[in-house]
Amino acid sequence: MATVGIRDVRKRFGNFEVLHGVSVDIADGDFVVLVGPSGCGKSTLLRMLAGLENISAGEISIGGRVVNTVPPKDRDIAMVFQNYALYPHMTVFDNMAFSMKLAGAPRNVMEQEVGRAAKILGLETLLERFPRQLSGGQRQRVAMGRAIVRNPQVFLFDEPLSNLDAKLRVQMRSEIKELHQRLKVTTVYVTHDQIEAMTMADQIVVMNHGIIEQAGPPLALYDKPANIFVAGFIGSPAMNLVDGVVKGGVFRTPDGTPWPLPPGTNAAPGPVTYGIRPEHLRLDPEGMPALVQLVEPTGSETQVLFRLGETQFSGAFRERVTARPGDMLRVGPDPALVHLFDKATGQRI
Amino acid sequence: MSAVTAAEWIKARRDPSWIVKLFDWKPFLVIVCLLPAVGLLMTFLTYPLGLGIFLAFTDTTIGRRGVWVGLENFEYLLSDPIWRNAVFYSVFYTGIATIGKFGLGLWLALLLNQHMPFKSIIRAIILLPWIVPTVLSAIAFWWIYDPQFSIISYIFVEVLGWRSTNIDFIGTEWPARFSLIVANIWRGIPFVAISLLAGLQTISPSLYEAALLDGSTSWQRFRFITFPMLLPILAIVMTFSIIFTFTDFQLVYAITRGGPVNSTHLLATLAFQRGIAGGELGEGAAIAVSMIPFLVAATLFSYFALARRKWQQGESND
Numbered sequence: 036m037a038t039v040g041i042r043d044v045r046k047r048f049g050n051f052e053v054l055h056g057v058s059v060d061i062a063d064g065d066f067v068v069l070v071g072p073s074g075c076g077k078s079t080l081l082r083m084l085a086g087l088e089n090i091s092a093g094e095i096s097i098g099g100r101v102v103n104t105v106p107p108k109d110r111d112i113a114m115v116f117q118n119y120a121l122y123p124h125m126t127v128f129d130n131m132a133f134s135m136k137l138a139g140a141p142r143n144v145m146e147q148e149v150g151r152a153a154k155i156l157g158l159e160t161l162l163e164r165f166p167r168q169l170s171g172g173q174r175q176r177v178a179m180g181r182a183i184v185r186n187p188q189v190f191l192f193d194e195p196l197s198n199l200d201a202k203l204r205v206q207m208r209s210e211i212k213e214l215h216q217r218l219k220v221t222t223v224y225v226t227h228d229q230i231e232a233m234t235m236a237d238q239i240v241v242m243n244h245g246i247i248e249q250a251g252p253p254l255a256l257y258d259k260p261a262n263i264f265v266a267g268f269i270g271s272p273a274m275n276l277v278d279g280v281v282k283g284g285v286f287r288t289p290d291g292t293p294w295p296l297p298p299g300t301n302a303a304p305g306p307v308t309y310g311i312r313p314e315h316l317r318l319d320p321e322g323m324p325a326l327v328q329l330v331e332p333t334g335s336e337t338q339v340l341f342r343l344g345e346t347q348f349s350g351a352f353r354e355r356v357t358a359r360p361g362d363m364l365r366v367g368p369d370p371a372l373v374h375l376f377d378k379a380t381g382q383r384i
Numbered sequence: 385m386s387a388v389t390a391a392e393w394i395k396a397r398r399d400p401s402w403i404v405k406l407f408d409w410k411p412f413l414v415i416v417c418l419l420p421a422v423g424l425l426m427t428f429l430t431y432p433l434g435l436g437i438f439l440a441f442t443d444t445t446i447g448r449r450g451v452w453v454g455l456e457n458f459e460y461l462l463s464d465p466i467w468r469n470a471v472f473y474s475v476f477y478t479g480i481a482t483i484g485k486f487g488l489g490l491w492l493a494l495l496l497n498q499h500m501p502f503k504s505i506i507r508a509i510i511l512l513p514w515i516v517p518t519v520l521s522a523i524a525f526w527w528i529y530d531p532q533f534s535i536i537s538y539i540f541v542e543v544l545g546w547r548s549t550n551i552d553f554i555g556t557e558w559p560a561r562f563s564l565i566v567a568n569i570w571r572g573i574p575f576v577a578i579s580l581l582a583g584l585q586t587i588s589p590s591l592y593e594a595a596l597l598d599g600s601t602s603w604q605r606f607r608f609i610t611f612p613m614l615l616p617i618l619a620i621v622m623t624f625s626i627i628f629t630f631t632d633f634q635l636v637y638a639i640t641r642g643g644p645v646n647s648t649h650l651l652a653t654l655a656f657q658r659g660i661a662g663g664e665l666g667e668g669a670a671i672a673v674s675m676i677p678f679l680v681a682a683t684l685f686s687y688f689a690l691a692r693r694k695w696q697q698g699e700s701n702d
Contacts, residue, residue: 085593085597116594118590120593122609123613124613133608134599137601138599181594181598185598
């Protein structure tokens, strides 16, 4: 187990820079999720941690040791690949024992170590199978087993759940988290799925276009997104973001509809982006009259798409909404949970 | 004609004509589709092969219809030192050439699988020996091996001054045998290299990355990942290569015609020599037929020893 330090790391492919100076500090035993849209550089950063890509500038350290020039096998890390990268011509046992076989470990040690990992993951009965004979979830477990066997200082996961169906993904998500709680090994996990990030992470690092937009615990990102990108990326359904101006102590959309400002805000008059999460809208007899366009009941909550003047926004309500498209409902945001962003810079006000 | 609105319009149902029905009738369709292929195969494959095998059991010569002589031709061949020499050289030629082709071909394929500039041009160049008609390349080798004008001799004697006499490539038994093998290897490498390259490219790069993290050396990656994953395609390519090499005719016939003193006869060239040039059709056919057991054995070996791997089979026992 080890800390991981990433200091002002850059990555260039030819003249094209994909990472523009990224710094992250990962504490010993933390589960850190790198999340962002595709092409944001999160996988590249992970591969640089693993040593599969070289580092154009900056410094990466694992357990206090700078590993910029250390070959992958000496970095004491284990990685789970998106396509699992199981050796198709080897049995599950041989797949998991491969690193020990290369290191010349005796047979009984291999059996002991593989047995331990297989027991953790419930793979005992599958050891003689070939990868082709396994289901997606089983292959995923073998890939994790191969990582566990190596007793690494750091686990790296590269979108490990993206090849699984929705149900299995939820199941494996909790298995991975449980595994981390049991083994307490520092873990860096890459995903484009913000729900995976929210549910699994101790720390989330939101990346976009090769920079870090915000890093912090999941709920801190949810409660206080640092900018418009994080506000729109974290949370499902996504936050409503409405452009308008602050004038005379209220926020007005371009068609003049007033929305309440958070109490004690120091927003200067001028253009801002107004953010309110759908779940922070309330059915409020005093609220604004909005036209119901679409009602989506999911059982646990009801999502409603509204139109108010020129603005479309969605709300999510715990109570059953009986309104139908075309009806008017009075809704209002919880002013304390409103987010304001500078329209020009996108930064939180 | 009265106008019909979209709601009223109904697609007319018509009874298909007899010819449509006939083509919808499966047995008819099966026969019609198979006929051209079966006809071609029967005419150009089954008939000549059958005739050849039949001739092997007769004493037919050119101009004389032979009579059935049973195994007489084969009994004669078994006692014929030239036939036995041809068997020896066919096996030797195939064996050494296959080792050479696969050694060099695999090495080339591994090189070409690396990232390098002008990759596609280099690949195209590598295919050249295979594209050139065999007889043309054989003639080129004939000049390279010429006792008087050989460019290799020229380089060794005139340029480097390492030798004082020209090299005797095809004038004596063993040098001639090896010279032909070298020519065959040169010609066979592209096929092996390109086929194996195709096989190499199907191996997922993430396997190598995983192996890199598992702590493998580059030799271990070749030994434990590349080679086993290449084996299935290797087996198929090797089967083809062995068949083509064992039945080779053009290179040998164009360069040495089986000489000197019949030392470089392959079974194919000997069969031609005896059957067509010598006119002994029955005996030539018998020599040709005598290749069949070797080919069957080589095919079975590749097929059973190399091709089937348990890990390739489907997800049947889930």
